Amino acid sequence: MPEPVLVLGATGTTGSRVVETLTRQGVSVRAATRTPTVENQVRFDWAAPETWAAALRGTAAVYLIAPIGVADPVPLLEPFLRESARQGVRRVVLLSSSAVPEGAPGLGAAHRLVRELAPEWTVLRPSWFMQNFTGTHPHAQGVEAGELVTATGRGRVGFIDAADIAVVAAHALTAEVSLDTELLLTGPEALGYSDVAAILAEVTGRPMRHRSVAVDEFAARLTELGYPADFSAMLAALDGDIRRGAQDQLTSTVTDLTGWPARSFRDFARKQWTTAR
Ligand SMILES: NC(=O)c1ccc[n+]([C@@H]2O[C@H](COP(=O)([O-])OP(=O)(O)OC[C@H]3O[C@@H](n4cnc5c(N)ncnc54)[C@H](OP(=O)(O)O)[C@@H]3O)[C@@H](O)[C@H]2O)c1
Incomplete structure (x- = not known):
């Protein structure tokens, strides 16, 4: 089993769950964060390449999350993966997205990089996270306000619990034989945002609706919320793809x-909002 495992984005939605899962399984973990505070954490900052080598040193596998909010991560990922290869890291598990096929601009180009530069690799392509309705995500504000705003129309998405992604990631990181493949990951059902609103209303006992707007209007909302303009445009365009049915798909990979x-969205919502009340 390749260990220790360096987990990037270790305080984030998937990374924190990957750390938890690996730790529960007895795997030695190095948790990367810009601000380490506890013993198993190491300083790692995409904006400070001098932190990369020390974080990688002595590790055998990496859970790789691209820099957040960057439309084209390749100029950072390529030197990172070269450093990782130089240090003899055996395995890389890249978190990509169901919306990003190999070769697509931005993150799609990273699939090939991982395949070419890592001796052993897996690319995870999960659907939209159920956790998008919690924390600091714009849809969490929608839940608070009782109105989910998207540009998805009646399009459906195979929402997935980040905990399920983490279990698959842990398997890909530690399996004796590397998977060396791309995995499309979804939850058990494809839901429109109106279905999500109905489930949230049922679980929280509060009124909740979905309002679909034009892609441009949605991009402008995201920019107002503080996302970079190019990143907002990219996220809003993905909603347009959902509207056209691109994410209406399910797999049994989990x-x-x-x-x-x-985990189903109803189960996730019950756990999230009945314990929060
Ligand atoms: N949300 C979705 O529905 C969805 C669906 C499919 C795919 N994805 C993909 O998931 C990825 C995001 O994963 P996630 O949700 O697990 O991450 P996340 O929760 O958004 O954030 C991960 C962590 O990145 C760290 N970070 C931020 N800036 C950094 C920097 N400059 N250098 C190093 N670390 C930095 C932060 O940790 P510290 O503050 O501790 O440094 C943060 O906790 C994206 O690539 C996205 O495309 C998302």
């Missing part, structure tokens, strides 16, 4: 690899 069903 169950195939973990042996148990992927």
Whole structure:
């Protein structure tokens, strides 16, 4: 088993769950963050390349999250992966997205980089996270306000729990034989945002609706919320793709690899909002 494992984005949505899962499994973990505070954490900052080598040193596998909010991450990912290869890291598991096929601009180009520069690799392509309705994500504000605003129309998405992504990531990081493949990951059902609103209304007991706006209007909203303009345009365009049915797809990969069903949105919402009240 390749260890220790360096987990990038270790305080974030998927990374924190990857750290938890690996730790529970007894795997040695180095948790990367810009501000380390506890013993198993190491300083790592995409904006400070001098932090990369020390974070990688002595590790055998990396859970790789591209720099957040960057439309084209390749200029950072390529030198990072070269440093990782130089240090003899065996395995890289890249978090990509169901919306990003290999070769697509930006993150799509990273798939090829990982395949070419890492001796062993897996590319995870999860659907939209259920956690987008919690924390600091714009949809969490929508939940608070009782109105989810998207540009998705009636399009449906195979929302997935980040905990299920983490279990698959842990498997890809530690399996004796590397998977060396791309994995499209979804939850158990494809839901429109109106379905999500109905489930949230039922679970929270508060009124909740979905309002679909034009892609441009949605991009402008995201920019107002503080996202860079190019990144906002990219996220809003993805909503347009959802509207056209691009994310209306399901896979059984989580169950195939973990042996148990992927969590449903209703279950996720019950756990999230009945314990929060
Ligand atoms: N949300 C979705 O529905 C969805 C769906 C499919 C794919 N994805 C993909 O998921 C990825 C995001 O993963 P995530 O949600 O797990 O991450 P996240 O929660 O957004 O953030 C991960 C962590 O990145 C760290 N970070 C921020 N700036 C950094 C920097 N300059 N250098 C180093 N670390 C930095 C932060 O940790 P510290 O503050 O501790 O440094 C943060 O906790 C994106 O690539 C996205 O395309 C998202």
